[in-house]
Amino acid sequence: MLSRIAEALFWIGRYIERAECTSRILDVHLQVLIEDPTIDREATCRSLLAAMGVRYDGEFDQAAVLRLLLHDRSSTASVVSAIEAARESARRSREVVSTEMWEAINTTFNQLSSGQLTRMRPADAFRLVRERSSMIASMADGTLSHDTGWQFLVLGRSIERVDMTARLVLSTTYSPGSASSWQTTLRACGAHHAFTRTYRAIESPRAAAEFLLLDRLFPRSIVFGLTQAAACLEVLDPRQRRLGFGGDAARIIGQARASLDVRSLSDLMSELPREMEALQLVCVEATDAVSKRYFEGAVAPEWLGGTQ
């Protein structure tokens, strides 16, 4: 696998997942604003933008949120930007990306870049983005060989998922007063149905946090994402070692997962904001490690028979 192609696939995985998660988050966020009259609108918008890592100095309202996170091509956090970046990566790896997957990405980009999202009702726009993203992900899984390239794609997807779920949980902790905030988070993760099936209709922040952080079967939980990322890294670097780990990324991911495993839930809950920030840092560091190991033009320097 060409380093450049591996990198492109990794980022397609991340960007498509980011587009989907962002539209979920926006969807739920707007519903909350509409349904809950008691809520402090400005504070909610502010906390959402903060959680998504957007620096913004203007008025915090719904229009700003939609612009910055949905349809503004100049905002790097927007859905349109994510799709555009995914398409650019796909374009650079077109001989590897399958025709079906490329067309799914390209038509999505064509639809969104024509400014359609600004004209649609927000709820329809979110649905469109979710459906198109799911379709692209499914095309990737269904039409690419599950070889090294696909592993990089899934690795990117998993890391992005961990990052996004951590951001959501963090945004929940910003407004602890709101009774519905964990409900909101569950729905934003697409986890409400699965959570209810697992815990029944027991509304407890503790149960929700446990589910989003530690559930081993739910595909958007943090543990699930970390496990999947670790599995990809294992396939990418299968060397069996008696000591240590295969690479920095594997070590970073493994450490994060172990830390979630061994600590009690109360422990985690007591320091939730810091934990979630730490997890975002894990995603950054793991991505750096993967880039260094795989994307920067091949392997560690080789000895060239004394010529160097």
Place this chain on the structure above:
Amino acid sequence: MTGHFEGYTPRPATYDEMFDGSDVRRSYTTVRTQIEALSPEDLRARSDYLSSSYLDQGVTFDIGGEERPFPLDIVPRLIDSTSWQAVELGVAQRVKALEAFLADIYGEGQVFRDGVIPRRVVTSSPHFLRPAMGIRPPGGVRVHVAGIDLVRDEQGAFRVLEDNVRIPSGVSYVMTNRRAMSAALPEVFTHHRIRPVAHYPNRLLAALRACAPTGVADPTVVVLTPGVYNPAYFEHALLARLMGVRLVEGGDLVAQAGHVYVRTTHGLHPVHVIYRRVDDDFLDPVHFRRDSVLGVPGLLNAARVGNVTIANAVGNGVADDKLVYTYVPDLIRYYLAQEPVLRNIDTWRMEDPTHREEVLDRLHELVLKPVDGAGGKGIVIGPRATKEQIEELRTRLLADPRGWIAQPVVQLSTVPTFIGGTMAPRHVDLRPFAVHDGERVSVLPGGLTRVALPEGELIVNSSQGGGSKDTWVLSADNPMPEVEPEPAEDGPFHPAIKPAVPPQQEPAPPTSHAQQEQQQLSRSPQPQGDPSC
């Protein structure tokens, strides 16, 4: 005429490929009937389908960083089997002669000693590359892929407009056009026996592998692209994908100790054949442009020691030079001892004083072309130029006569084209593609028909607002026979048959320089009638 073609009038003094006056030419009768059977709404819907499907698939070319879909017209361009046979023979013949020529000028230079072409014509070409002297490419092939541009003149005869043996592009559209058209007009398709084009990537890969360095049992082939901002990036990606090989950029390759490697997530892997779509100038900063970041330092040395095959070979551009073009008929006679199957466009050489004098008197009625221009760049069409433009041209010609040739205005043939809801005649050219594997030259049946979309426009080029047509080469027994079973074919992509033109009576005594002059004079074009556009 009824329906869609009602009111369609071919342009005066122009060969229309579908209509002979008001009669439909035989090969087009079925197409005409079938298209007439469509309602206006249906025709428009299918035409819209072509544009939207290209947008979805990203079938685009890049102009100044902006991706544009390549417009595909709904009316196909048909070539009957007899005409095609001449094209096939003629293109293969030309490629073989150019191969021999390139091998000669980068080697012994016998052609100069025999006085067929003056040495200065070759050495003064900006595309003649001294670093390529003495490189013997594996398998002896330099022109792995050729695209020979043809036009039909006023009489309907195919003539050669120019040779492209550097990095000819456009073949991807031949394949995508076919796919799109079979979806848009399935019923028209099934009523014709059209020679397929889908095997091109297999042929290309086989030819590239066949020319791998000696001793490599299972060669690794890559396609080298300048990157996503190159106008033909779509094509590079498509060919790589369809051949199942890596598409690499300069930075993905590294040359070490005379070998070339590709950087992968598992280290460096050797590369044996590079189908490069990067110009000579940018290929190797060690030898050519030092500021190039598109190429690979050391690539040319690896080619020189024979460890890697560069396809097409470095230095081929000299054969594309439009002044060299004027000598190609002589080169065919000299190297192959055959008469050219396809004629050149009559051409005046500006560096020849007699020609120059004549041309300078007639600038307002001729087409002036820079010899190293590509894509219609720098061409001045006399009858369309203003007085000031003509005077400016005169100054430039006198400053650099080697840099220009002159040709009469050829009224390219037209084909009905669906524009703004009606059928209108538009000028077309044809670029057939040939692949040379060291043993034979195969010509892909059809090629890229480019359409000049603005009315009356004679420059047919994608960068000048051109479109394209699916080009159907019909099998000999078209339309579909009632009972005859399909004749056995050796694959959908026929090898070119050896030129059937008998060799000259006396096997080519190399012409003396005096005879050469004589021929040039006798071949200099006769004044034409009013070449109005």
